[in-house]
Amino acid sequence: MMTKVKVGIAGCGIVGIGVVDILQKRFEEFRELYQVELELAVVVVRNIDSDRDIAFDKAILTTDLAMLDNVDIVVELIGGDTVAKDVVLNAIHQKKHVVTANKALVAKHWDILFEAVRGSQVMLKFEAAVAGAVPVIKTIQESLIGNKIEELKGIINGTANYILSEMESRGESLALILKEAQDLGYAEADPTFDIEGFDVAHKLCILASLAYGVKVECEDMYIQGITDLEVKDMAYIRELGYRIKLLAIAKKYEKGLDVRVHPALVPESQILGAVSGPYNAIDIKGHASGDILLYGQGAGRYPTAGAVVGDILDIARCLQKEQPLPFFFSERKKAEFIPIEDIENRYYIRLNVSDQPGVLAKITNIFGEHAIGIASVIQKEVVLEDQVPLVVMTGKAREDNMRRSLDEIEALDTVFGSPTLIRIED
Numbered sequence: 001m002m003t004k005v006k007v008g009i010a011g012c013g014i015v016g017i018g019v020v021d022i023l024q025k026r027f028e029e030f031r032e033l034y035q036v037e038l039e040l041a042v043v044v045v046r047n048i049d050s051d052r053d054i055a056f057d058k059a060i061l062t063t064d065l066a067m068l069d070n071v072d073i074v075v076e077l078i079g080g081d082t083v084a085k086d087v088v089l090n091a092i093h094q095k096k097h098v099v100t101a102n103k104a105l106v107a108k109h110w111d112i113l114f115e116a117v118r119g120s121q122v123m124l125k126f127e128a129a130v131a132g133a134v135p136v137i138k139t140i141q142e143s144l145i146g147n148k149i150e151e152l153k154g155i156i157n158g159t160a161n162y163i164l165s166e167m168e169s170r171g172e173s174l175a176l177i178l179k180e181a182q183d184l185g186y187a188e189a190d191p192t193f194d195i196e197g198f199d200v201a202h203k204l205c206i207l208a209s210l211a212y213g214v215k216v217e218c219e220d221m222y223i224q225g226i227t228d229l230e231v232k233d234m235a236y237i238r239e240l241g242y243r244i245k246l247l248a249i250a251k252k253y254e255k256g257l258d259v260r261v262h263p264a265l266v267p268e269s270q271i272l273g274a275v276s277g278p279y280n281a282i283d284i285k286g287h288a289s290g291d292i293l294l295y296g297q298g299a300g301r302y303p304t305a306g307a308v309v310g311d312i313l314d315i316a317r318c319l320q321k322e323q324p325l326p327f328f329f330s331e332r333k334k335a336e337f338i339p340i341e342d343i344e345n346r347y348y349i350r351l352n353v354s355d356q357p358g359v360l361a362k363i364t365n366i367f368g369e370h371a372i373g374i375a376s377v378i379q380k381e382v383v384l385e386d387q388v389p390l391v392v393m394t395g396k397a398r399e400d401n402m403r404r405s406l407d408e409i410e411a412l413d414t415v416f417g418s419p420t421l422i423r424i425e426d
């Protein structure tokens with residue numbers, strides 16, 4: 001039997017236009033394949049006269065958000081967490097199912113949304129909120145449900161990954177590449193969210209909350225962006241057989257959860273090390289499955305819209321079955337977090353040191369006093385008068401030990417400027 005579902009979209013910009021297009025073009029196919037009739041009943045925008053670069057029935061276009069009261073599924077594609085939050089909560093309170101691509105909204109207001117969803121017994125789906133076309137939410141919530149997720153590591157910001165890839169391959173500065181990315185439309189006019197790691201942090205809140213069933217918020221994690229990275233390190237890192245990536249990391253230990261966002265050295269021989277340009281990839285390690293790698297386009301009109309339409313269809317097909325609705329959005333328990341100071345990592349350290357005998361011995365002594373082993377040391381050619389860059393790859397060490405040792409090393413009169421520290425994930 002044909003199930004008829006009225007869909008209302010709030011926001012018809014980059015993603016919204018893609019959703020309208022797919023719904024219109026695949027209307028008949030969805031009827032035939034799934035016996036679902038997805039009627040696009042209303043599209044709400046801010047400015048009705050904007051050129052939308054797509055042909056659709058203008059009679060359904062409005063600026064009146066109240067028109068969403070007449071649909072079954074509300075698709076929120078406005079962005080931000082002010083109007084969007086009102087649209088979503090209002091829809092849920094009216095017992096409408098909701099699809100959103102809005103990571104900031106889900107990450108920041110999870111508990112409020114969950115309470116509303118539970119009260120109204122509706123579905124809230126947000127596959128497109130993390131990594132666009134890459135079906136990571138579904139993989140964690142459905143495919144890997146039999147696994148305990150031991151860790152996940154992801155490259156989940158295409159803008160940052162594009163900038164890092166270009167810096168590496170062309171040897172140009174972050175400022176120059178960022179300007180180019182903005183001109184090409186790969187980076188926002190205000191790129192803060194992308195390059196300071198906050199966008200990744202929001203996405204990691206969602207992934208870690210789902211993977212571990214606990215409350216993970218941005219305040220719980222260490223967040224460091226890519227703005228301090230220098231192009232000269234890119235060359236040294238390549239020589240060592242690594243690439244640098246802005247990683248979202250979540251690892252589960254008995255004593256708590258390690259969640260963080262920062263640039264990290266990844267071996268070029270690992271698949272994550274080969275993910276370049278605007279692509280996203282997430283490596284999820286289940287206790288039974290081992291490593292699973294998801295890879296694809298993390299943003300853009302159609303990759304994101306495809307994920308949104310997938311969520312709409314999932315809801316429509318649940319409604320069709322007239323069974324109790326699956327609850328895709330869950331309550332989160334309180335978690336213990338391991339502070340970054342207690343985390344053990346290997347490190348890439350670059351120092352600018354005086355080109356004279358005995359300097360290296362003093363530095364290795366200090367590392368030794370803090371229980372930090374050294375895996376390799378590379379001394380580069382003199383670059384400035386008697387100063388030489390010294391690149392040290394360490395063994396595993398606690399972060400607080402590393403920080404203390406670097407404070408002591410920086411205080412040496414044979415060391416110039418501040419040391420560069422980049423964690424290694426191998």
Ligand SMILES: NC(=O)c1ccc[n+]([C@@H]2O[C@H](COP(=O)([O-])OP(=O)(O)OC[C@H]3O[C@@H](n4cnc5c(N)ncnc54)[C@H](OP(=O)(O)O)[C@@H]3O)[C@@H](O)[C@H]2O)c1
Nearest residue numbers: 011012013014015045046047077078079101102299300304
């Ligand atoms: N772009 C991507 O590649 C991508 C990828 C993954 C997730 N997302 C998420 O998808 C969502 C939408 O992103 P987008 O890039 O499509 O945004 P966008 O291009 O800026 O579009 C936003 C849309 O919202 C409408 N809007 C803004 N304020 C409104 C209001 N008060 N009432 C009604 N409509 C309003 C705008 O109307 P007007 O057109 O009239 O101005 C516009 O159509 C965001 O949450 C974003 O994080 C985007």
